Structures are given as structure tokens and as C-alpha cells.
Amino acid sequence: DAEITQSPRHKITETGRQVTLACHQTWNHNNMFWYRQDLGHGLRLIHYSYGVQDTNKGEVSDGYSVSRSNTEDLPLTLESAASSQTSVYFCASSESTGQETQYFGPGTRLLVL
Amino acid sequence: RKEVEQDPGPFNVPEGATVAFNCTYSNSASQSFFWYRQDCRKEPKLLMSVYSSGNEDGRFTAQLNRASQYISLLIRDSKLSDSATYLCVVNFGGGTSYGKLTFGQGTILTVHP
Numbered sequence: 120d121a122e123i124t125q126s127p128r129h130k131i132t133e134t135g136r137q138v139t140l141a142c143h144q145t146w147n148h149n150n151m152f153w154y155r156q157d158l159g160h161g162l163r164l165i166h167y168s169y170g171v172q173d174t175n176k177g178e179v180s181d182g183y184s185v186s187r188s189n190t191e192d193l194p195l196t197l198e199s200a201a202s203s204q205t206s207v208y209f210c211a212s213s214e215s216t217g218q219e220t221q222y223f224g225p226g227t228r229l230l231v232l
Numbered sequence: 233r234k235e236v237e238q239d240p241g242p243f244n245v246p247e248g249a250t251v252a253f254n255c256t257y258s259n260s261a262s263q264s265f266f267w268y269r270q271d272c273r274k275e276p277k278l279l280m281s282v283y284s285s286g287n288e289d290g291r292f293t294a295q296l297n298r299a300s301q302y303i304s305l306l307i308r309d310s311k312l313s314d315s316a317t318y319l320c321v322v323n324f325g326g327g328t329s330y331g332k333l334t335f336g337q338g339t340i341l342t343v344h345p
Contacts, residue, residue: 159337160337161319161335161337161338162276162319164332167332177332209275220266220278221333222278223275223276224275225274225275226274226275
């Protein structure tokens, strides 16, 4: 069955370190998204991609970057982790019509000390 | 004003009760609407899409009022397993919003015996 996976599921790191969170989907979806979820803020969009070599900034992109070298993967990199980036991170994907629902991965819980 | 607003609750109801959640959205050009369900420490999952004519899926009924920019979800005969956070989700349409979803903060439902 097609699916979307994230790794690691839990991560503890120190401030200033570079961290990369992986997202892999086998739906063959062109659209992929990264969100963070914090109490009081709901889900907020960090970066998104409409296809290979395409990346775009979301509403909370500062301190994060993504790259899209193939259809299946959209890794999220925290360039220099900060305590404010402690959060739960969700990856999602959707088809190309623009109005389709999104399917979410299981999430990565990141703690920055 | 938030783009998608929900009453955060929490709603505490007994098994068998009927409960309704409301949601308002700010963009009149919004094109598609969804209710997602999120269990504690899990990823959001699509509960149902919301269509202009209203739609039903078993015990769940969704309504859309475009004139008032209002979406609702009705749950009949509540079960313990319905306890979760319910997210109102809107796709604002094309242009810079293409493919992107905007999430409400969620309404917490607890169903007790």
C-alpha cells in the first residue's frame, strides 16, 4: 500500500546543530508539504514543493530549508537548531489538482536543548 | 482575524449525545473544505470533505454555507472512539494558495461513558 513515512520519529538535539528530518512518500504525489504543530498555533506551513526541483516558502520558513531531488522525498533541514524550533513536524503530500486533500506522515517530535 | 476560526472547546459529552462543531473562514474565494480528525500525538487524518449541498457519512454530517463563510460538523450518537481533535480545513484556491490548506486550531471533543 502507498504510504508516507517520516524519520526519525523522535529527535533530541542541541542548539546550533544542523538537523535533517526525512519525509518519503510512495503515493507518487507531486505536491509535498512540511508543517509544524505547536500548542496555540495549530498547523503552520513551513515549506512546500509542487514537483522535482521546485520549492517554496510557507508562513514560518525562517531557519528551515528543503530540497526536492526526486518525487518521493522532501527532506527538511534546520540550518542551526534553536529552542524555538522544538515542535512536532508533519510532512504531507497531495495530488496535483490543487484542491485535493493532503495525506500526512506520522510526525517527528523534535526537542532542541 | 484568523483565516480559519474554530471554537477550541473542549466539548465534553456523554456517549450517545449529538454534538456540533462550527468553523468560519475569511476568504470568500475558498474552493474546497474538509474536516480532519487528529488523535492525541498522531497525525491529522481526513474525516470527510465538505460539499456545497452538504454531505453525510454514517453518523457524521457536514454542512457548508458559502454566503456566511461557515462550515459545520454534526456527530450523532457519539462513541468513546470519537474523542479527538477535529480540524476545520480550507483550501483557499488558486494563485499563491494553489494546493495549500489552511487549518483551524481544532476543537477538542471528549466523549465519556
